[in-house]
Amino acid sequence: MCGIFGIMGGSDVHAARMTYYGLFSLQHRGQESCGIAVNNDGDVTYHKDMGLVGEVFSDTMLDRMPGKMAVGHVRYSTTGSSVRENAQPLVIKYVKGSLSIVHNGNLTNTDFLRKQLESGGAIFQTTIDSEIIAYLIAKERTLSATVEEAICKVIPKLEGSYSLLVMSPKKIIAVRDPLGYRPLCYGVMDDGSVVFASESCALDPVGARFIRDVDPGEIVIADRHGIRSIRTNCGMISRKCIFEYIYFARPDSFIDGISVYRTRLEAGKLLYDLHPADADLVIGVPDSGIDAALGYSQASGIPYCKGFVKNNYVGRTFIQPTQNRREISVGIKLNVLAASVKGKRIVLIDDSIVRGTTMARIVRMIKEAGALEVHVRISSPTFRWPCYYGTDIPSADQLTASTNSVDQICTNIGADSLGFLELDSLSRMISCEGEKCYCDACFSGDHPGNIKQDI
Ligand code: SF4
Structure with missing residues (x-):
């Protein structure tokens, strides 16, 4: 139960500010903590803290976060306690640069993966499952030609639910688990900016036109070349969460049409x-x-x-x-x-x-x-x-x-x-x-x- 938002912006976009507006529209999905990471030509700055979007971010702070790519998160905890270090985005620096990750969902094989990675020398700074995903992607990236290739290798290792946005130095990559438990969609602004959000209600306030839902098992990549997609679903039938319709989502949202x-x-x-x-x-x-x-x-x-x-x-x-x-x-x-x-x-x-x-x-x-x-x-x-x-x-x-x-x-x-x-x-x-x-x-x-x- 979290909300995620990301933007791969056109020339004049202030991505952090757009993400701030998007997170406001997703505030109903989580009220414990929130955060935004922005990429300014490879330099990543981020801010996250406990509290509502309007409490954590000020105009001055957003002014200090220039850049055309950003991802953001509002959190309600399911795995990991409600403390500041578990707030997202998770920003990691590694040999290939940086990765900023926001995650909505819950892995069901967290303990197994964590023990396996820790026995191989991994050290984790948080207690959330999202850090395991970040670690696995970074590890595979060192052996892969692209981040999306690394993500394709990680997906078979993950069980449970995940809608993810992964921001690398040059791309934003949206990922929805093969059963599509949690929603994720994207839209496009008039200047060509690509916007990803947990719910379509977060696209309207930033002036983005809804394009479509990210399908279960799909990876959507947005970079300077445009948008492209990789499908990993293998024909599995969606298990989208029925409670999204009953309770979680905002009534002005469309989920999977x-x-x-x-x-x-x-x-x-x-x-x-x-x-x-x-x-x-x-x-x-x-x-x-x-x-x-x-x-x-x-x-x-x-x-x-x-x-x-x-x-x-x-x-x-x-x-x-x-x-x-x-x-x-x-x-x-x-x-x-x-x-x-x-x-x-x-x-x-x-x-x-x-x-x-x-x-x-x-x-x-x-x-x-x-x-x-x-x-x-x-x-x-x-x-x-x-x-x-x-x-x-x-x-x-x-x-x-x-x-x-x-x-x-x-x-x-x-x-x-x-x-x-x-x-x-x-x-x-x-x-x-x-x-x-x-x-x-x-x-x-x-x-x-x-x-x-x-x-
Ligand atoms: S329908 Fe119930 S069990 Fe299934 S994902 Fe939604 S809240 Fe969880």
Whole structure:
């Protein structure tokens, strides 16, 4: 759960500033730390620190980072703790110059690779899996004609999820793992600058026109000769993360040609088909519950109404790293609009229930504001399994649905009724016909790559 951005700029581009704007648009993907590395004719300067993009970078600092190529990162930790040395970009200097790497995803064979490399004399400065990728690429580069050739040799050694941007002295190379768990796309600006981003929503603010997604297993190289591609997928079927559509991504993004907004709207409609409710109003928990609430309202004919006032200056609760911080931030972030809900029977839509504590608090707040009934509808199936591919879903013993029935969860959160999407609904939600083309392992336990045995 991170966001990456990179630019191979045209003649007048201030790449660090463009990357700063891009990272702003990806801030929802990680709020612990951020950083930018810029390449100015072979000289790499970088800055990274704990905090939000607007806190870490100032105008003065960006002015001191000239150059036409840059990569940037916003981080939420999955592998490695939330400390400054684990912030990205990772910048390494080696015999061939420098490599700056940003990574979204999570390797599932980190321990194996780290032990293997350490026994061969490697020394690591961080605890993140991204440094292993950087080390492997640098090592292979010394035996290869180009960085992309080195990356092709490294890909078979990596298991798990990775969307990467690798900045060498003359190129930016985008890499998406063969199953395409995490999104990555690129666009082009009028002056020919090539822009890479985790989500298409980060292309618009810098004036880049969306070209296409980087395909699973594809390597896209941008340099002074233009753009070219190497495909390494070998016909594997995509396992893009379904939870990107349900929760992570911004609704104005398209991932693999599918609108995140349309997907959420459809989830709300499917939810009504499965779990209709007799109620006066539909409300959605901001942000990712809103669009599904609109879908539920459209399908049911029950009016949609704003149910909360959100404090926009507090981060998303799910991606706050500790439970204590998560619970405090719910109350600071959301307040119920009593004028809407008082005396009404409410359908409340949210994207997921993880531990159940946040939802219990929200239901209580709505009832204290005078609602007569609260019928909770969730635009995803029940969370029952951990994620090994870069999402901080807690271990199964902390997932309320792994030990409680839907009826028990309903009682625990104090709702009048509760309904989830079903596993079958997910393929309809993203219009995936034929063989399953997405990962739903945290809902189904169907972890690609026999991961449960490996971990
Ligand atoms: S396990 Fe869940 S969160 Fe993780 S990649 Fe698969 S669908 Fe996404």
